[in-house]
Amino acid sequence: MTEVTRILAQYLVEARYADLPEPVRHQARRSLLNWMGCAVGGAQHPTLDHALAALKPFSGPEQATVLGRRERLDILHAALMNGIASHVFDFDDTHLKTIIHPAGPVASAILALAEQRRIGGEALMLALVLGVEAECRIGNAVYPAHYDIGWHITGTAGVFGAAAAAGRLLGLDAQRMGWALGIAGTQSSGFREMFGTMCKSFHPGRAAQNGLAAAHLAAEGFTSSNQVLEAPRGFAHVMSTARDFSQITEGLGESFEIALNTYKPFACGIVIHPTIDGCIQLRNEHKLAGEEIRRIDLQVHPLVLELTGKRTPQVGLEGKFSVFHSAAVAIIHGRAGEEEYGDAAVRDPRVIRLRDSVEAVAEPGVREDEAYISITLADGRVLDKHVAHAIGSLERPMSDAQLEEKFRGLSERVLGPERTRRLIQLCWEADRLKDAGELARAAVP
Amino acid sequence: MTEVTRILAQYLVEARYADLPEPVRHQARRSLLNWMGCAVGGAQHPTLDHALAALKPFSGPEQATVLGRRERLDILHAALMNGIASHVFDFDDTHLKTIIHPAGPVASAILALAEQRRIGGEALMLALVLGVEAECRIGNAVYPAHYDIGWHITGTAGVFGAAAAAGRLLGLDAQRMGWALGIAGTQSSGFREMFGTMCKSFHPGRAAQNGLAAAHLAAEGFTSSNQVLEAPRGFAHVMSTARDFSQITEGLGESFEIALNTYKPFACGIVIHPTIDGCIQLRNEHKLAGEEIRRIDLQVHPLVLELTGKRTPQVGLEGKFSVFHSAAVAIIHGRAGEEEYGDAAVRDPRVIRLRDSVEAVAEPGVREDEAYISITLADGRVLDKHVAHAIGSLERPMSDAQLEEKFRGLSERVLGPERTRRLIQLCWEADRLKDAGELARAAVP
Numbered sequence: 001m002t003e004v005t006r007i008l009a010q011y012l013v014e015a016r017y018a019d020l021p022e023p024v025r026h027q028a029r030r031s032l033l034n035w036m037g038c039a040v041g042g043a044q045h046p047t048l049d050h051a052l053a054a055l056k057p058f059s060g061p062e063q064a065t066v067l068g069r070r071e072r073l074d075i076l077h078a079a080l081m082n083g084i085a086s087h088v089f090d091f092d093d094t095h096l097k098t099i100i101h102p103a104g105p106v107a108s109a110i111l112a113l114a115e116q117r118r119i120g121g122e123a124l125m126l127a128l129v130l131g132v133e134a135e136c137r138i139g140n141a142v143y144p145a146h147y148d149i150g151w152h153i154t155g156t157a158g159v160f161g162a163a164a165a166a167g168r169l170l171g172l173d174a175q176r177m178g179w180a181l182g183i184a185g186t187q188s189s190g191f192r193e194m195f196g197t198m199c200k201s202f203h204p205g206r207a208a209q210n211g212l213a214a215a216h217l218a219a220e221g222f223t224s225s226n227q228v229l230e231a232p233r234g235f236a237h238v239m240s241t242a243r244d245f246s247q248i249t250e251g252l253g254e255s256f257e258i259a260l261n262t263y264k265p266f267a268c269g270i271v272i273h274p275t276i277d278g279c280i281q282l283r284n285e286h287k288l289a290g291e292e293i294r295r296i297d298l299q300v301h302p303l304v305l306e307l308t309g310k311r312t313p314q315v316g317l318e319g320k321f322s323v324f325h326s327a328a329v330a331i332i333h334g335r336a337g338e339e340e341y342g343d344a345a346v347r348d349p350r351v352i353r354l355r356d357s358v359e360a361v362a363e364p365g366v367r368e369d370e371a372y373i374s375i376t377l378a379d380g381r382v383l384d385k386h387v388a389h390a391i392g393s394l395e396r397p398m399s400d401a402q403l404e405e406k407f408r409g410l411s412e413r414v415l416g417p418e419r420t421r422r423l424i425q426l427c428w429e430a431d432r433l434k435d436a437g438e439l440a441r442a443a444v445p
Numbered sequence: 446m447t448e449v450t451r452i453l454a455q456y457l458v459e460a461r462y463a464d465l466p467e468p469v470r471h472q473a474r475r476s477l478l479n480w481m482g483c484a485v486g487g488a489q490h491p492t493l494d495h496a497l498a499a500l501k502p503f504s505g506p507e508q509a510t511v512l513g514r515r516e517r518l519d520i521l522h523a524a525l526m527n528g529i530a531s532h533v534f535d536f537d538d539t540h541l542k543t544i545i546h547p548a549g550p551v552a553s554a555i556l557a558l559a560e561q562r563r564i565g566g567e568a569l570m571l572a573l574v575l576g577v578e579a580e581c582r583i584g585n586a587v588y589p590a591h592y593d594i595g596w597h598i599t600g601t602a603g604v605f606g607a608a609a610a611a612g613r614l615l616g617l618d619a620q621r622m623g624w625a626l627g628i629a630g631t632q633s634s635g636f637r638e639m640f641g642t643m644c645k646s647f648h649p650g651r652a653a654q655n656g657l658a659a660a661h662l663a664a665e666g667f668t669s670s671n672q673v674l675e676a677p678r679g680f681a682h683v684m685s686t687a688r689d690f691s692q693i694t695e696g697l698g699e700s701f702e703i704a705l706n707t708y709k710p711f712a713c714g715i716v717i718h719p720t721i722d723g724c725i726q727l728r729n730e731h732k733l734a735g736e737e738i739r740r741i742d743l744q745v746h747p748l749v750l751e752l753t754g755k756r757t758p759q760v761g762l763e764g765k766f767s768v769f770h771s772a773a774v775a776i777i778h779g780r781a782g783e784e785e786y787g788d789a790a791v792r793d794p795r796v797i798r799l800r801d802s803v804e805a806v807a808e809p810g811v812r813e814d815e816a817y818i819s820i821t822l823a824d825g826r827v828l829d830k831h832v833a834h835a836i837g838s839l840e841r842p843m844s845d846a847q848l849e850e851k852f853r854g855l856s857e858r859v860l861g862p863e864r865t866r867r868l869i870q871l872c873w874e875a876d877r878l879k880d881a882g883e884l885a886r887a888a889v890p
Contacts, residue, residue, distance in 0.1 A: 047667070054665035055658065058519040060503040074503040150678030155631075186600075186644050187651065189634040191670075193678040198668045199631050206632065213500065220499040222492070223643045225636075233595030233638040 004230040004245045009177035011252040012134060012164050017126040017431075024256045025431060028125050031093055031132070032439075033403055033427040034263045035103035036067070038092045040423070040443050041338065041410025042085035043068025047198045051084055051205075064112035065440040068414045075112040076209050079162070083108035083205030087154070089338060090320075091267045091410070095132075095260055096394060098139035098153055102261060104204035105158030106131030106165045109212040113169055114436040121433030123169060129258050131165025134181075136257035138229065140247035142240035147192075151239060155190025155203030162211020163218075170219045175226075182224025183214035185235045263403060265392045266336035268320040271304045274371035274390035275323055279330035282375055282385050290332045290350055292377050295357045298327065299372040302362040309360075316342040327373075328354035337409040369393045415445055449675040449690045454622035456697040457579060457609050462571040462876075469701045470876060473570050476538055476577070477884075478848055478872040479708045480548035481512070483537045485868070485888050486783065486855025487530035488513025492643045496529055496650075509557035510885040513859045520557040524607070524657050528553035528650030532599070534783055535765075536712045536855070540577075540705060541839060543584035543598055547706060549649035550603030551576030551610045554657040558614055559881040566878030568614060574703050576610025579626075581702035583674065585692035587685035592637075596684060600635025600648030607656020608663075615664045620671075627669025628659035630680045708848060710837045711781035713765040716749045719816035719835035720768055724775035727820055727830050735777045735795055737822050740802045743772065744817040747807040754805075761787040772818075773799035782854040814838045860890055 020028075042048070043066065052071060060074030066081045073081065086092050086104045095102050110127045113119065139146075139157040147153050163184035167177050187210040190203040218224070228234045229248065236243040266276050275298055282288060298304075300323065310322040319325040319341045328351045329340040345351060366372065369390045375383045389395040391402070398406070404424055411420040423442050430439060465473075487493070488511065497516060505519030511526045518526065531537050531549045540547050555572045558564065584591075584602040592598050608629035612622050632655040635648040663669070673679045674693065681688040711721050720743055727733060743749075745768065755767040764770040764786045773796045774785040790796060811817070814835045820828045834840040836847070843851070849869055856865040868887050875884060 050665045050667040051662065054661040054667060055521075058505040058508075058521045058658075058661075060505045060519070063503075074505070076500075076503045150683040182639070182642070183644060183647070186636050186639050186648070187632075187634050189632050191631050191673070191676075191678055191680070191683055193670045193673060193676040193683075194627070194631050197627070197670055199628060199670070202628070202667075203631070213503075216499040216503075217496065220495045222495040222499060222647075225638045225642055225644070228636070228638060231636075231638040233636055235636070238595040238636055238638075 004248050005178055005181055005227050006174070007249045007252070008134060008137070008229070009181060010174045012130050012168055013172060013174050013177050015126065015130055015253060017122045019253065020126070020129060024129060024259055025125065027258050027261055028129050029428055029430055030263065030400065030403055031103045031258060031261050032107060032128060032430055033407060033424065034093050035086050035107045036423065036427055036439070036443065037407035037410040038089060039082050039086035040068035040414050042088040043414060045085065045088045047088050047201055048081060048085055050198065051081060064115040065444060067440065067443040068445065070444065075116050076213055078112040079108045079208040079212050080205040082112065083208035084201045087201040087204045089267055091264055093261050093263050094270070095136050095139070095257060096262055097260060098136060098143040098157070099147070100136055100139045100157055101154045101204060102132040102136055102161065102258070104154065105135065105207035105211060106161045108205065108208035109162035110165045110169055111436070111440050113166055113212065115440045119169055119436050121431045121436045124436035125431040127165040127168045129256060130168055131161040132258040132261070133256060134164035135161025137248045141245055142236055142243050145242035146240040149241065150192045152190040152192050152194065152200070152203050155207050156188045156239065158204055158207035159184045159188050159211045162208045163214040166212045166215035167218060170215050172215065172219055176218040178226045179222065179224040180215045180218035182226065182228040183217050183222065184211045185228035186224065187214065188235060188239065260394065262392055262394055263398050265398055265402060265406060267338050267341055268326060268336060269307055271301065271368060272308050272323050272326045273392055274369055274387040275300060275304070275373065276326050276330040276336045277391045278371050278373040278385040278387040279327050280334055282373060282383050283331050283334055286383055288331055290354050293331065293354060293357060294376045294378050295359065296327055297374040298323065298358065298360040299363045299366055300360055301366045301368045301370070302364060303368065305360060305362050313346045316346055319346045323360055324355045324358040325351065327358050337406070415443065449693050450623050450626055450672050451619070452694045452697070453579060453582070453674070454626060455619045457575050457613055458617060458619050458622050460571065460575055460698060462567045464698065465571070465574060469574060469704055470570065472703050472706055473574050474873055474875055475708065475845065475848055476548045476703060476706050477552060477573060477875055478852060478869065479538050480531050480552045481868065481872055481884070481888065482852035482855040483534060484527050484531035485513035485859050487533040488859060490530065490533045492533050492646055493526060493530055495643065496526060509560040510889060512885065512888040513890065515889065520561050521654050521658055523557040524553045524653040525650040527557065528653035529646045532646040532649045534712055536709055538706050538708050539715070540581050540584070540702060541707055542705060543581060543588040543602070544592070545581055545584045545602055546599045546649060547577040547581055547606065547703070549599065550580065550652035550656060551606045553650065553653035554607035555610045555614055556881070556885050558611055558657065560885045564614055564881050566876045566881045569881035570876040572610040572613045574701060575613055576606040577703040577706070578701060579609035580606025582693045586690055587681055587688050590687035591685040594686065595637045597635040597637050597639065597645070597648050600652050601633045601684065603649050603652035604629045604633050604656045607653045608659040611657045611660035612663060615660050617660065617664060621663040623671045624667065624669040625660045625663035627671065627673040628662050628667065629656045630673035631669065632659065633680060633684065705839065707837055707839055708843050710843055710847060710851060712783050712786055713771060713781060714752055716746065716813060717753050717768050717771045718837055719814055719832040720745060720749070720818065721771050721775040721781045722836045723816050723818040723830040723832040724772050725779055727818060727828050728776050728779055731828055733776055735799050738776065738799060738802060739821045739823050740804065741772055742819040743768065743803065743805040744808045744811055745805055746811045746813045746815070747809060748813065750805060750807050758791045761791055764791045768805055769800045769803040770796065772803050780854070782851070860888065
């Protein structure tokens with residue numbers, strides 16, 4: 001296979017906003033909205049405090065906003081911080097084919113750039129679509145072999161997406177776009193070993209920062225390989241045991257990976273989502289309050305108990321690894337956001353009583369996005385629910401209204417209701433903004 | 446194998462300067478001197494100009510020196526620039542067991558740090574020894590499998606060395622040193638595909654910068670894995686097909702990898718060094734000027750013709766890939782520094798005449814650091830020289846005086862003779878300096 005990198009670079013510099021189908025444009029707005037909510041919501045997490053304490057002394061001019069906070073940093077450091085914040089709750093978007101979280105590396109890079117240089121909303125949204133296209137296609141070419149080796153693909157592929165999107169906004173020609181991908185690729189990194197530590201969300205942040213730097217270096221004539229993707233000692237051979245370059249080069253401009261983006265309705269691992277979804281549906285249909293429930297029986301995919309089988313979580317974070325706790329808060333609160341995974345929630349006696357009444361059985365015949373829920377009431381009645389596809393899946397995507405509600409749950413604690421409302425509106429209107437930097441300036445408490 | 450990272454981290458925080466044997470201390474001074482000369486000499490290379498044009502707009506406070514230039518940058522960007530400059534001529538040190546260039550990532554990180562915080566010379570030199578120890582031991586554990594995959598080991602292992610050395614200067618405890626290694630490792634990157642582009646010298650620069658950032662993050666409590674080296678999804682499993690962890694953990698504090706460091710006497714690939722060495726010896730012994738030579742016959746290792754078989758180089762850089770040009774300048778100029786690989790040198794009619802008289806034969810029986818040279822004079826006399834081990838090899842290291850001469854060849858064009866003399870002296874006295882930052886301040890034109 002020849003010229004993989006060149007073909008991709010050529011597309012990235014030539015694609016036009018006018019050629020994006022409206023559903024693709026709308027999915028880009030949804031991706032932006034969801035990313036923004038996660039970044040604002042995550043901005044006050046201790047991970048950010050540590051990162052800022054360590055690196056702010058080295059920041060350059062105050063060029064860009066740390067979303068949801070008062071600090072302003074140079075654009076490279078702002079991209080890092082916003083990338084970290086947007087992933088810190090594990091609540092950001094998912095490209096299910098590769099389990100890349102696409103928006104973090106790309107949006108964090110280009111929104112910082114948009115603040116420094118006056119960039120229009122259409123240009124920003126085109127860059128977002130192209131950055132996601134680059135990272136997800138590169139991911140498609142090496143997934144799952146690359147992930148199975150131990151690479152955290154959001155970091156390793158994300159750096160290409162950030163470079164592609166930023167390079168497009170900097171107006172790189174095809175040669176320099178090729179170099180930008182090369183400089184990005186030779187920084188591709190991030191181990192799955194880091195899951196469970198602050199380094200996990202460091203990965204999309206660093207990908208955003210390093211891709212943004214790569215685009216600036218290429219713009220100034222800093223040379224790199226022209227074949228970083230396909231060369232025998234380049235990305236796909238060095239970092240994967242299998243590869244399919246046609247995933248990168250075929251159908252460019254015809255299909256769009258951002259159209260396959262999905263959003264998590266609940267602030268926990270995706271395997272519990274069908275259970276939570278079904279419990280919330282039963283609660284709402286039957287106006288359940290919890291006290292009238294004698295027991296809850298679940299039939300779920302075997303991974304659910306493997307990954308989230310914690311019976312008696314003691315702190316909020318452990319609640320995310322408990323299908324039992326998740327079912328209980330779904331019934332009692334009708335939602336499963338960050339608050340329902342706080343320390344107070346796992347210690348709430350009502351939640352504990354209900355959690356202890358849950359029985360879960362692994363059924364190999366149940367798909368990952370499927371669940372059977374059966375609730376037995378104190379009066380002996382039995383309420384059943386079969387969730388064929390969980391809310392948030394490709395088959396049953398979250399509605400725009402549900403995305404807004406998720407956004408409010410993340411943002412209102414940080415920005416308050418008025419600024420939150422305005423920021424939601426700006427995200428929906430993003431491609432019509434004269435100055436896309438407005439998005440960032442509106443995300444300050 | 447358990448606790449590889451923990452054992453290394455423990456050693457890194459406990460080692461004492463008082464326990465370093467004097468030959469190790471002296472080799473550290475030689476490594477510092479050689480690195481400093483390369484960085485000062487490389488500082489005005491176009492690669493640096495491009496990097497500065499791209500990234501200086503994002504630099505923070507003027508905390509540290511770009512050696513050999515007038516710019517001052519924040520310490521992270523200074524570490525990047527000095528790491529690039531020190532490798533841009535491919536003239537820096539080599540740990541032959543792994544072909545890591547050890548000083549670049551480590552010294553570039555810690556000298557910048559020494560400028561920002563008042564750090565003593567002894568602490569700086571201990572950190573240099575420890576950083577080189579960490580990166581070369583980690584390299585030993587995965588070489589050659591890791592390199593054969595396509596990883597540029599100076600970048601991939603170097604980032605650990607920079608984090609270890611900087612972490613020691615920041616006074617990290619063993620837990621935080623482990624995190625620093627983790628944060629460094631999850632940024633480990635750099636493809637051999639980049640050789641021949643500006644990204645090659647970007648690798649040690651980025652390793653210095655990222656390792657330095659890792660140490661600061663760990664110091665502020667940013668968490669990471671405690672098993673980055675040995676975990677199934679950590680460095681040695683993800684980035685290599687073979688590994689020997691005893692190379693990291695055995696004999697810590699007893700043997701020192703910096704004692705195995707070597708320095709290039711000539712500004713070209715190491716395979717031509719025996720030929721150049723022998724030609725210079727014959728020139729000096731017989732006071733040859735070039736005109737009296739009818740032909741030069743070489744018997745060399747087969748790699749010499751494979752890598753440096755260019756018969757008629759047109760520009761200076763091509764001269765580095767020509768054993769013919771190299772033999773000619775060795776006779777005519779008695780040296781092979783950057784100047785002898787300039788455009789003027791390859792176009793010099795005297796050099797061209799002599800170059801065209803060289804015949805080279807690949808002999809499988811000749812070792813890599815060996816060569817046979819036979820010069821036939823116009824009067825029919827034949828002068829022979831057998832180089833058993835080239836100057837610069839472990840068996841025949843460059844003398845301190847030769848290192849100084851190399852330094853002058855690199856530095857005098859940039860700093861002039863007076864400042865060059867003083868900088869050489871400061872390097873030899875480095876461990877006695879009260880304020881090691883003096884080294885950097887003395888390297889400004």
